[in-house]
Amino acid sequence: MKKHDGGIPGLIQKAADAVVDPIVDQALEILLAYMKHKIDTDKEYAKLVAGFNGVVVVRTGIKGERIAASAIFADGKMCVDKEEAKPWDVRVTFADHHALLKFAKSGGGDVLDLALENSAQVQGNYNYFYRFGFLARELLRQSALSQFWSLIS
Amino acid sequence: MNEYLRLFPDFPRQPIAGSVESRRNAYFRAMPEICIERAYLVTKYHREHGLLGQDKISVLDKAKTYHYVQANRTPIVWHTTARERTSDGKSQPFELEDKWVDESPLAGSTTSKFKGVPLFPEFLASTIWPELYSISERAANPLYLETTKTHRAWLNDAEIHGLTGAEIPALTDPEILDLTDAEILDRLVFSHWMKDSIMERARLIHEPPNANLSSPLFEKMLYFVFFTTTKTECISHTIPSFQRVIDEGVKAVIVEANQKAKAAADAGKVDQAEFYQAIAIALDGILVYADRLAKRAREMAQAEVPATDRRRNLLEIAERYERVPRGPAKTFRDGVTALWVCWTSLHQENQNAAMSLGRLDQLLGPLLQHDLQAATATGGEQATKTALNDARDLLCHLWLKIGDHVPMMPEAGEQLYGGTGSNQAITIGGVNFNPTTSKTEDAVNEVTYLIIDSIEMMRLRDPNLNARVHLAKNDAGYLRRLGLANLRTGATPAIHNDEAIIPALIDNGLAAAHAHDYGIVGCIEPVSAGRHFGHTGSVLINLPAVLEWTLYNGRHRHTGLTDKDPIIGAQTGDPRDFATFDEFYRAFEGQIGKMIEDVVxxxxWLGLTHQAYTPTPTLSALFEGPLNKGLDVTKGGAVYNSSGVAIIGLADAADSLAAIQQVVYTDKTVDMDGLLQAMNRKFAGKKDKQLVALLKQEDRRYGRQDSPGTQLAARIAQKLAAAFGAQRNYRGGPYRVGYFSMTSHVAFGLLTGVMPNGRSAGQPFASGITPVSDTPAGLTGTLLAVASLPATALTNGVALNISFDATGNQQANLDRFEAYVKGYFQGGGAKKQKTASGGVEIQFNMMGREALCDALQHPKPELLVRVSGYTAYFKDLTPKMQKEIIARTEYGFAAGQVIPLTPSQQKVVEAGDQK
Structure with missing residues (x-):
């Protein structure tokens, strides 16, 4: 979590966090919803999931409170489940929302970095996660989402 | 008298010039480019022949796959373009014409690119999937990947050459015509291997999703802090045999394989018959590729103006490639050609991860002798000189060709292992065993010196030169020449002690003749060349993690110490309850046992998965043993079978144990609880500075003769060798232990907190078998301390990294170099101990700290450094690795005194990452 200095700057930071933290909490939802939207509306992007059948579970809270969402890919479509779908092919658990945001901002490429920091734990088939990471990065590359993330970081 | 030394007594004999110079310049200018050919062709063959999703893939199907690759990959005689990075972080192509012209006498290439990155989707290639559109421009060691529609050379090849039969489907493949390389990888390669990569196959077989395992091993490995198992990426790390190819030619081996296939079939031995058929098919693939290169060279020659050198060279290549490796090599050039074609072929099957070339001076020496005799007979001394010059130039070309590929590395991998090459070791010198007299004989010959000279001239990362030295049998001038090469290159060759290694290998079960014929794999790992599948880089173990498990009763700070956190190690008891150091050490050994159980x-598991899915017919065809046993190398076909373990962090672990022994149990300055509390607060408490000073006490540490730390290091090494030696691998062979760390001492260190030796959190461990850098014992004491470790416990090799300030008089420095190496190899007083045998290996950095600090500010593309095992370009290393090399203890040549870091150097070492 962010460290707050004392005094006026600290208060300003607290105020800013009060606005930003809920968005950070919803980073996962935003990412998956936008990915689904892109698949539904952009034929070129949809080609990336052609033939991709699999369930990717992303959740936060390795030790404590958890939020989870599942990206379910089937027959060139994607649907989002706000719970942990089972059985999954790969399950990624981030230590907290900020680790998740770091992942979302990088578009999936930094999950190994997070694993090095023990901020993320990947279970299951890594190849599904690499593919999901590719989809997320492409999403950022083709959209203004990365600018959005940078605004809330 | 060595003809080369007689005719060329002074070095440098000749500056780099002509096509060697132009190709070398282009080599340094070019950035690596990802080549999708192999990945695409292998995937296509697997898809079209229903090999994916099966319970196993037969060796015959694998052989057909590689034959298909050889028949369809681009036959490149000379490259015409390469790619370079531009100052804005992007890249652009450049033509290999005029001054960059590529007119190597060695046609063929590992990939379709001038400096290529081959991909192996059956292993870990999909790790770059998220990066397909960013890998070309990433900050650390970018790999260019074509993301625009591109000309596909191998499509045109079909049209131009009218290829037929099995070659056609890939070549006229409409599915890839409108796709970029990135799209092909995404849609037509990676997506097909999602459930078929080796790691996933092994996981599904051995740790199925519903197995309800308390601590799954694959997950444990992926914490990165305990151990790494390289079988997820390859089955390489060995030395093939080229002797039969040189002596008899590939065709002769095919004939034998076909005969054996028939005999096995007649005897109803279906598996063996299939294996021999696979050998024949894989070898035929090599010939198909050689023939395609010859054909292409003839076509290029026809397009040239008659009577030009270029046309003559092309026709000579065509004629040579039609002759070898099909038939026996008759000349030095034939031999190098046969070797090179087989080398590229092996890399279509086996990932470019430490496949090594063996004792090239012994392999090529007789061919050079033949050439020299012929030259002397026809043209006298001048012709002999010309033949030697030509041979040296050809070796320069071979080194450039061997460096034509770079390993694939994902972005996160760059943080841990950035800067590594393909670690292709070559071995020279030492002794041979004469079976008639049962005596050892000096093996140094003309090619030995040609290789030293050519390596010194080229100063490339690959190949990694390893020189064997037998002090009693090799000429004294040889060791001095090795010292000179180190002074001039700054970092190569590594030097190995025959008198320690050969007896240790014999003790390890190798026949005397085979132990004498050892070669080096990858970094510094000795195996009997061409007959010993040692897979020397199988496992990398973080030894301080074992200590961590001991301190925290099976938990690790990286994965958490609370009751909710997983118990990763064994539960050997709360160390606060241990009354004596012996109890603590027994718990440490118990944790060693747990680590061994896990990694073995x-x-x-991974080895068994390789047996089922990635048998290796090409490697098996070029190895001693498989043809006799009728067994693939992965199944134990080699004459000798073992698996190699690299232990990381020996010095830090030994120093920590020595500190615990004295401070906690002998002096009782602090109890275990106090030590753990101080560690938990990262030694940041008010009185911790004093405690750290006690923990770091110098005369106790590893690296001083007979110190508690040195004795503990020897005790740990013997324990590990015995415990691993008692294990059996999936091929029925033992595990062997070595101490080389590559960049892993930085990677594992990065993930490890403060330690009982006073080491700070996140700092690199000491490299290889080298003592911790701030243990200023003086060079002689350090060498003798390391030499006191028993070679029989170090049979997977060691890397002792020594840095010198090489300023001053060169001759005087060489005198001292000789003295230090001799003292280390002879072991001084240490050799009197029953178990000691003298130092095993030593390697150097001689460019000096100042040059390294300067290179941080002003990157020098060609600055070669010794990491811990292999050599690398300093600019390619991670900032942490760069600083670790700068921070290593530096010695003066004259007295072996420790040269402390200057304040400005200290500042550089302690500064934030600057890359």
Whole structure:
């Protein structure tokens, strides 16, 4: 979590966090919803999931409170489940929302970095996660989402 | 008298010039480019022949796959373009014309690119999937990947050459015509291997999703802090045999394989018959590729103006490639050609991860002798000189060709292992065993010196030169020449002690003749060349993690110490309850046992998976043993079978144990609880500075003769060798232990907190078998301390990294170099101990700290450094690795005194990452 200095700057930071933290909490939802939207509306992007059948579970809270969402890919479509779908092919658990945001901002490429920091734990088939990471990065590359993330970081 | 030394007594004999110079310049200018050919062709063959999703893939199907690759990959005689990075972080192509012209006498290439990155989707290639559109421009060691529609050379090849039959489907493949390389990888390669990569196959077989395992081994490995198992990426790390190819030619081996296939079939031995058929098919693939290169060279020659050198060279290549490796090599050039074509072929099957070339001076020496005799007979001394010059130039070309590929590395991998090459070791010198007299004989010959000279001239990362030295048998001038090469290159060759290694290998079960014929794999690992599948880089173990498990009763700070956190190690008891150091050490040994159990289990699972899915017909065809046994190398076909373990962090672990022994149990300055509390607060408490000073006390540490730390290091090494030696791998062979760290001492260190030796959190461990850098014992004491470790416990090799300030008089420095190496190899007083045998290996950095600090500010593309095992370009290393090399203890040549870091150097070492 962010460290707050004392005094006026600290208060300003607290105020800013009060606005930003809920968005950070919803980073996962935003990412998956936008990915689904892109698949539904952009034929070129949809080609990336052609033939991709699999369930990717992303959740936060390795030790404590958890939020989870599942990206379910089937027959060139994607649907989002706000719970942990089972059985999954790969399950990624981030230590907290900020680790998740770091992942979302990088578009999936930094999950190994997070694993090095023990901020993320990947279970299951890594190849599904690499593919999901590719989809997320492409999403950022083709959209203004990365600018959005940078605004809330 | 060595003809080369007689005719060329002074070095440099000749500056780099002509096509060697132009190709070398282009080599340094070019950035690596990802080549999708192999990945695409292998995937296509697997898809079209229903090999994916099966319970196993037969060796015959694999042989057909590689034959298909050889028949369809681009036959490149000379490259015409390469790619370079531009100052804005992007890249652009450049033509290999005029001054960059590529007119190597060695046609063929590992990939379709001038400096290519081959991909192996059956292993870990999909790790770059998220990066397909960013890998070309990433900050650390970018790999260019074509993301625009591109000309596909191998499509045109079909049209131009009218290829037929099995070659056509890939070549006229409409599915890839409108796709970029990135799209092909995404849609037509990676997506097909999602459930078929080796790691996933092994996981599904041995740790199925519903297995309800308390601590799955694959997950444990992926914490990165305990151990790494390289079988997820390859089955390489060995030395093939080229002797039969040189002596008899590939065709002769095919004939034998076909005969054996028929005999096996007649005897109803279906598996063996299939294996021999696979050998024949894989070898035929090599010939198909050689023939395609010859054909292409003839076509290019026809397009040239008659009577030009270029046309003559092309026709000579065509004629040579039609002759070898099909038939026996008759000349030095034939031999190098046969070797090179087989080398590229092996890399279509086996990932470019430490496949090594063996004792090239012994392999090529007789061919050079033949050439020299012929030259002397026809043209006298001048012709002999010309033949030697030509041979040296050809070796320069071979080194450039061997460096034509770079390993694939994902972005996160760059943080841990950035800067590594393909670690292709070559071995020279030492002794041979004469079976008639049962005596050892000096093996140094003309080619030995040609290789030293050519390596010194080229100063490339690959190949990694390893020189064997037998002080009693090799000429004294040889060791001095090795010292000179180190002074001039700054970092190569590494030097190995025959008198320690050969007896240790014999003790390890090798026949005397085979132990004498050892070669080096990858970094510094000795195996009997061409007959010993040692897979020397199987497992990398973080030894301080074992200590961590001991301190925290099976938990690790990286994965958490609370009751909710997983118990990763064994539960050997709360160390606060241990009354004596012996109890603590027994718990440490118990944790060693747990680590061994884990890594052996995982390595064997992966090995069994390789047996089922990635048998290696090409490697098996070029190895001693498989043709006799009728067994693939992965199944134990080699004459000798073992698996190699690299232990990381020996010095830090030994120093920590020595500190615990004295401070906690002998002096009782602090109890275990106090020590753990101080560690938990990262030694940041008010009185911790004093405690750290006690923990770091110098005369106790490893690296001083007979110190508690040195004795503990020897005790740990013997324990590990015995415990691993008692294990059996999936091929029925033992595990062997070595101490080389590559960049892993930085990677594992990065993930490890403060330690009982006073080491700070996140700092690199000491490299290889080298003592911790701030243990200023003086060079002689350090060498003798390391030499006191028993070679029989170090049979997977060691890397002792020594840095010198090489300023001053060169001759005087060489005198001292000789003295230090001799003292280390002879072991001084240490050799009197029953178990000691003298130092095993030593390697150097001689460019000096100042040059390294300067290179941080002003990157020098060609600055070669010794990491810990292999050599690398300093600019390619991670900032942490760069600083670790700068921070290593530096010695003066004259007295072996420790040269402390200057304040400005200290500042550089302690500064934030600057890359």
């Amino acid at each position: 289990t995982l390595n064997n």
